Amino acid sequence: MKSYQVAVIPGDGIGVDVTKAAWQVLEHSAKRFDFALNGKWFPWSCEYYLEHGEMMPKNGIETLSQFNAVLLGAVGWPEKVADSVSLHGLLLPIRKQFDLYANVRPHRLLAGVEGPLRKSEFDILCIRENTEGEYSGAGGRIHQGTPAEVAVETSIFTRRGVERILRYGFEMAQKRSKRLASVTKSNAQKYTMVMWDEVTEEVARDYPDVTVNRYHIDAIAARMVMNPETLDVIVASNLFGDILTDLGAAIQGGLGYAASANLNPDPTVPSMFEPVHGSAPDIAGQGIANPVAAIWSAAMMLEHLGETTAARAILEAVETVTAQQQVNHGMKTTEITAAVIAAI
Ligand code: NAI
Ligand code: MG
Numbered sequence: 001m002k003s004y005q006v007a008v009i010p011g012d013g014i015g016v017d018v019t020k021a022a023w024q025v026l027e028h029s030a031k032r033f034d035f036a037l038n039g040k041w042f043p044w045s046c047e048y049y050l051e052h053g054e055m056m057p058k059n060g061i062e063t064l065s066q067f068n069a070v071l072l073g074a075v076g077w078p079e080k081v082a083d084s085v086s087l088h089g090l091l092l093p094i095r096k097q098f099d100l101y102a103n104v105r106p107h108r109l110l111a112g113v114e115g116p117l118r119k120s121e122f123d124i125l126c127i128r129e130n131t132e133g134e135y136s137g138a139g140g141r142i143h144q145g146t147p148a149e150v151a152v153e154t155s156i157f158t159r160r161g162v163e164r165i166l167r168y169g170f171e172m173a174q175k176r177s178k179r180l181a182s183v184t185k186s187n188a189q190k191y192t193m194v195m196w197d198e199v200t201e202e203v204a205r206d207y208p209d210v211t212v213n214r215y216h217i218d219a220i221a222a223r224m225v226m227n228p229e230t231l232d233v234i235v236a237s238n239l240f241g242d243i244l245t246d247l248g249a250a251i252q253g254g255l256g257y258a259a260s261a262n263l264n265p266d267p268t269v270p271s272m273f274e275p276v277h278g279s280a281p282d283i284a285g286q287g288i289a290n291p292v293a294a295i296w297s298a299a300m301m302l303e304h305l306g307e308t309t310a311a312r313a314i315l316e317a318v319e320t321v322t323a324q325q326q327v328n329h330g331m332k333t334t335e336i337t338a339a340v341i342a343a344i
Contacts, residue, residue: 001034001035001036002035002036002306002307003035003036003037003038004035004036004037004038004068004069004305005038005040005066005067005068006026006037006038006039006040006067006068006069006070006071006301007039007040007042007063007064007067007069007070007071007270008023008039008040008041008042008070008071009041009042009044009045009070009071009072009073009075009090010041010043010045010072010073011044011045011072011073011074011075011076011090011279012045012046012047012073012074012075012076012077012086012279012284013074013076013077013278013279013280013281013284013285014073014074014277014279014280014283014284014289015045015072015073015074015075015278015279016073017287017289017291017333018073018074018275018289018290018291018293018294018295018333019071019072019073019294021291021294021295021333021334021336021337022071022291022294022295022297022298023039023071023298024337024341025295025298025314025337025340025341025344026039026071026298026301026302028341028344029302029307029310029313029314029344030310032310032313032344033307033309033310033313035307035310039071040067042056042063044056044060044090045075045077046075046076046077046080046081046086047077049081049085049086049089050080050081054089055075055085055086055089055090056089056090056093060090060093061093061094061097061098064094064098064270065098065269065270067270068267068270068305069270069271069272069273069301069304069305070094070270070271070272070273071272071273071274071297071298071301072091072094072272072273072274073274073275073279073294074274074275074277074278074279074280075087075090075091075278075279076278076279076281077279077281078281079281094262094272095130095131095262095272096131098264098269098270098271098272099131099264099269100130100131100262100263100264100269100271100272101129101130101131101161101164101165101168101263101264102127102128102129102130102165102168102261102262102263102264102265103127103128103129103130103241103245103260103261103262103263104125104126104127104128104172104260104261104262104263104300105125105126105127105128105245105248105249105258105259105260105261105276106123106124106125106126106259106296106300107122107123107124107125107126107245107248107249107251107252107258108122108123108124108252109121109122109123109251109252109253110252110253110257110292110318110319110322110323111319111322111323112319112322112323112324112325113252113253113257113322114253115250115251115252115253116250116251117225117228117251119228119229121228121229122228122251122252123228123232124224124228124231124232124233124234124248125172125176125232125233125234126234126236126241126244126245126248127165127168127169127172127233127234127235127236127241128236128237128238128240128241128242128244128245129161129162129165129235129236129237129238129241130238130262131161131238132156132157132158132161132238133155133156133157133161133192133237133238133239134153134155134237134238134239135238135239135242136154136155136156138153138154138156139151139152139153139154140152155189155192155237155239157192157195157196157237159195159199162195162196162199163199163202163203165235166182166199166200166203166235167203167206168235168263168265169182169233169234169235170203170204170206170207170210171207172233173207173210173232173233174207174209174210176232176233177232177233178209178210178211179210179211179213179231179232179233180210180211180212180213180232180233180234180235181212181213181214181215181220181231181232181233181234181235182196182197182200182212182213182214182215182235183215183216183217183220183234183235183236183237183240183241183244184196184197184200184214184215184216184217185216185217185218185240186216187216192237196237197214200212200214217236217240217243217244220234220244221243221244221247224244224247224248224251225247225251228251245258245260245276249276255275255276255277255293256277256289256290256292256293257290257292257293257296258275258276258277258293259273259275259276259293259294259296259297259299259300260273260274260275260276260297260300261273261297261300261301261304262274263304271301271304273297273298273300273301273304274294274297275293275294275296275297276293277293287332287333287334288330288331288332288333289333290333290336291333291336291337291340292318292322292336295314295318295337295340296314296315296318298314299311299312299314299315299318302314313344314340314344316343317340317341317343317344318340318343320343321336321339321340321343324339325339
């Protein structure tokens with residue numbers, strides 16, 4: 001029997017509820033599909049920070065490196081701990097240290113879920129570059145606070161970074177509809193995005209069965225709303241992907257449905273799987289968080305680990321539940337979870 005070691009970090013607020021839900025679904029799937037999941041739970045969170053003065057222990061990354069994957073809930077308790085502290089103390093180090101360069105987000109309107117568009121078909125896979133580009137953090141300010149102030153922030157695109165994210169996109173496109181949209185803005189950004197376009201063209205030669213279209217970021221945002229059926233796999237830089245994935249989450253019915261994976265395809269480092277949403281302090285402790293995003297992220301983890309049948313079964317079960325009941329309207333986290341488990 002195959003066996004996987006998973007580091008579980010529920011985090012704060014509803015992160016705790018939805019992670020518990022996702023783990024129950026995972027445990028049930030493991031039994032049903034005959035593999036073993038060993039979860040080790042870590043209390044690293046804002047509460048942990050208030051007690052220990054750090055979001056995770058000094059050897060946290062080293063500890064996580066022993067696992068096959070990391071399953072995360074959400075981190076943040078803005079009333080007590082500044083978001084910059086919680087983000088930079090846990091999430092960002094994990095993404096950086098394990099070089100989780102592909103941020104993968106499936107945006108699909110599940111059966112029965114009502115989105116804001118008058119369309120029932122919406123199925124897009126967004127792949128966002130997760131390590132460089134516009135969010136490289138290179139820049140500075142001088143003459144701060146005076147009328148002469150200057151602020152500079154430079155995007156850093158490396159050929160290696162651009163090539164590997166595009167390559168990952170092409171591989172996903174081969175597994176799906178064989179259509180890839182490369183997001184650019186080379187009409188206005190004449191260095192970084194022109195290189196992005198060139199690398200897109202070069203990498204495309206290795207995937208002759210994939211049809212590539214180039215869209216400017218503004219145009220593809222409109223297209224996602226007006227003609228989403230013309231899009232399938234989308235590859236974008238850090239900033240462009242950030243914006244498009246929020247749009248995608250909105251169109252698929254909101255944050256309660258948006259799942260994500262932070263991937264490094266190298267199986268020797270743990271990739272991290274988490275719902276897109278945060279700790280939702282406004283509804284924390286009420287037992288009404290939608291666990292679908294977390295459960296879907298857990299399914300992505302199984303897919304990454306190679307348990308494809310179980311991953312598919314979870315998604316089908318989720319959709320059976322959303323098709324039958326209105327998950328959005330007052331169902332409790334535990335009710336939705338039980339229904340998904342029953343459907344598996
Ligand atoms: P949020 O995603 O926590 O909440 C935004 C809104 O969506 C709230 O009204 C919330 O009730 C609702 N919502 C989110 N997830 C839901 C779910 N599963 N079911 C039902 N409703 C849901 O974003 P917000 O309020 O901006 O941030 C709260 C805290 O979370 C902050 O400390 C922030 O830094 C942190 N955060 C952490 C993330 C992470 O760990 N990856 C991602 C985003 C925010
Ligand atoms: Mg965002």
